Amino acid sequence: MDRRMFVAAAAVLCLSPAMAQEKVKLVNVVELSGAGATAGTNWKNGIDIAVAEINAKGGILGRQIEIVHYDTQTNPGNTRAAVQRAIDEGTYAVLGPVFSGPIGASMQISQRAEIAQIVGGEAAGLTKQGNPYLFRTSLSQSAAMPKIAAYLQNDVKAKTVAVVWVNNDFGKGGRDAILPELEKRGIKVVADVSTEQGQADFASDAIKVKNANADAVFVYLNEEESARFLRAAKQQGVDKPMVGETTLLGAKVIELAGEAANGVKGHVGLSIDAPVPAFQEFGKKFQQRFNYASDHNGLKGYMAVYMVKWATEKQKKFDKKGLADTLRGARITPKDEPGIMIETKIEQNGDLDRESFLAEVVAGKQVIKQTLPMINP
């Protein structure tokens, strides 16, 4: 082989698919604008931290991760198109979205392609559809609502409650999950206030809640709407305990609602303020890189990538279908994979079980008051 042929052969080798495959592609389909921008941006940033960490340590099974983010604009149609595009482009797994409605609209596409879709949604109905390729990164509403209802009964001592919910898949799922739990505990719902996704003016809803004169208010809205409602409630002089789930006590809600967030209580699945050193360490990394505090969605995005890493290393190969098979029914501990941060049990239907927390917003900061155990350890 003369010198010119050697150079040409080397060039061909460098450009060959074998070399290109040194990377593993992950596509994140997420809400970077529209009503879900706050949640989606946190999720994306959490993913970026995890990818940077994994790549810095040599990648997964020696391959660097190539991460691509597609903005769904919080639109179910765009989400479907983005998931299809991700699959056509050969993604190893689909990450996202975070909002339950777009997840419900797109999950069949990854199921048909037999590719794992790791999502941030909490609506109870998502994992009741028998999709073996869907995996959560947060507790389902079915797991969270009994804890909130018990909190309302035992800690808040509420006999009557006003329920404020957002009229989308997430909100409807939460409302449908909390109402039977409240009824079971003899807590009467005296106001059932439906609001719209992206709603800007909550004055009328706050007046309704105030006049209901309930012992407590259960707020189940997305992040920006939660902040607007809290502000409106303060303007209208609503002085009853505000109780909610992870979204109500998130860092972004606290930032947006300002003083109106003080005193808000509830259940949080994940929090950078929880007494888990790995969560707090993640919180510092996030703050350092993005100059604001991560909410639970940042943690979820981070964990999603580590779920992919753990399962791939467990199966010792890049097998898309095998990834889902490995995740299903798995129990991942921080000892096995430090990036998972907290012991996590993945149920057969994609639901998660792990410890969670009761928290309160005090002087503009989320303070964890109690750690709740796993439901089925």
Add this chain to the structure above:
Amino acid sequence: MAEFIAYLIAGLATGAIYALAAIGFTLVWQTSQTINFAQGEFVMLPAILILALVKLAGAPFWLAAVLGVALFIALFGWGFKITIVDPMIRHGVLPLAIATMALAIIMKEGAKDGFSAEAQSFPSLLPAQTLSFMGISISLQHIAIIVVACVAIGGLQWFVTRTRTGRQMQAAAQNPGVALILGIPVARMVMLTFLINAGLAALASVLISPIYLAKFSNGEVIGLFAFIAAIVGGFNQVRGALAGGLIVGVIDSLAAAYVSTSYRLAVPLVLLVIIILVKPEGLFGRKEERRV
């Protein structure tokens, strides 16, 4: 009754914002005979500019507010007229209306990509407290919005009807040809109208952003409701825009309270259809005839 009054006041506060924006439709209509479809974005952007100056330039809020409003008036009062209205109006009102649609998209996407896609908190000039009066709790911020907006609109009405410059503005709007013959500096009066429009939009932005939070998409709702308000009140009268804004705000609030949050947007639209069918010039509008 106390509950109804609370809804009424909340509606009047929101309506006052719609009125400020609706006056912008009226002013642009009177001077250019066209509709500024970027009016909602005109209300969205000042708050974003102020926050950008605070966050990116590190300016204190008061300085950022002064600079942000001044910058906005320069860009979207003077700049809007010079770069969009003047070149496009020569080709008719339809191209200008389409140009304002394009401007709305550019402003929205620019705010999203240049600043943030997420909502941002915007400081309120007043604390979120309530005043109790005869058993009715009233939000201090709502009262402030109503008072400030009414003073601004009242001041504008006084300026337009009671001052020499204001009357020249009216003359320039009603018949620019004759006004020019009478020695009125028509071009300057038209420019003044655009500056006032930008100023009112900036005021609306500062008043509403503490409640709605500053976000690139805020203009969609405000623009739609202000447009409805302008038609309901009368597109060619400032007092019509005021009345229209307040009516639409109150109807929206009562619809959310007594009909359904899901249908609250539909109720003002139904009102719009009724007004167009029954009184197309609006409740306080003047009938206009044009030769074509």
